[in-house]
Amino acid sequence: KTLTGHRAGVTCVSYSPDNKWIASGDAGGTIKIWDVDISLEGDNLIYSLEDHSSTIRASYSAAYAPDGKHIVSGSWDNTIRIWSVETRETDLGPLKGHTDGVCSVSYSPDAGQHIASTSYDHTIYCVDVPDTIRIWDAKTREPLVDSLSQPDGIFTSAYLPDGKLFAARCNDRNIYLWGLQTSSHIIEPLKGHSGYIDCVSISPNGKHLVSCSTDYTVRIWDLETGKQAIPSLVFHRYFQTHSVAYSADGKHIVSGSEDKSVQI
DSSP states (O other), X not given: OOOOOOSSOEEEEEEOTTSSEEEEEETTSOEEEEEOOTTOSSOXXXXXXXXXXXXXXXXXXXXXXXXXXXXXXXOTTSEEEEEETTTXXXXXXXXXXXXXXXXXXXXXXXXXXXXXXXXXXXXXXXTTOXXXXXEEETTTOOEEEEEEXXXXXXXXXXXXXXXXXXXXXXXXXXXXXXETTTOSBSSOOEEOOSXXXXXXXXOXXXXXXXXXXXXXXXXXXXTTTTEXXXXXXXXXXXXXXXXXXXXXXXXXXXXXXXXXXXXX
């Protein structure tokens, strides 16, 4: 079934934890909540959230809390908002601190106590590549870590299952992991890709990370040693791979590429 109603291009989509609703954000700054039931007659739209004053541009800019009661969103108005699913209004925010557009937001898996956000801050150092991460307390709106910066750019973050660490795609072809309490790197950067890193995903058990790059490879990293767990995988030879993800049981990896195929 096709869900229609956005007045601008759709930039991000996210399922609720119970898979009953979908939140979708658009370039006009609006988030729409949809009922997933495809047997419904007529419109599946439940309501719209419209407090952001600028575009919700990136594909990681809206996410449900683990309990499904809140939605976090980031916008090019430089702010983050936490919305109540029950009241359908901004419950917390706008969270201010970023000085440029927010391009990703994610809840920690520990009951959603923390939110990580990445932004296009400090663009004097790199053009169109975000280079700052902030970590917020989801209840108090205060930043737990003022900022974690990489001059070569950060695009997205992914919490580990214990909620203590997260990884970020960086424009210097390396991947970094920080400790939330220390604001410092936990292990040495994951080095090996010869092209820009497009996507990272954490295994469900938190022991491995998979990354894909413009060097045409998919790499699986051991997060204890900081080394590759197996030799590089070339699923899409001569075509760039832009997206990778683990299956829920951690037994499979799926990748998507410019060769128009999805590989498992």
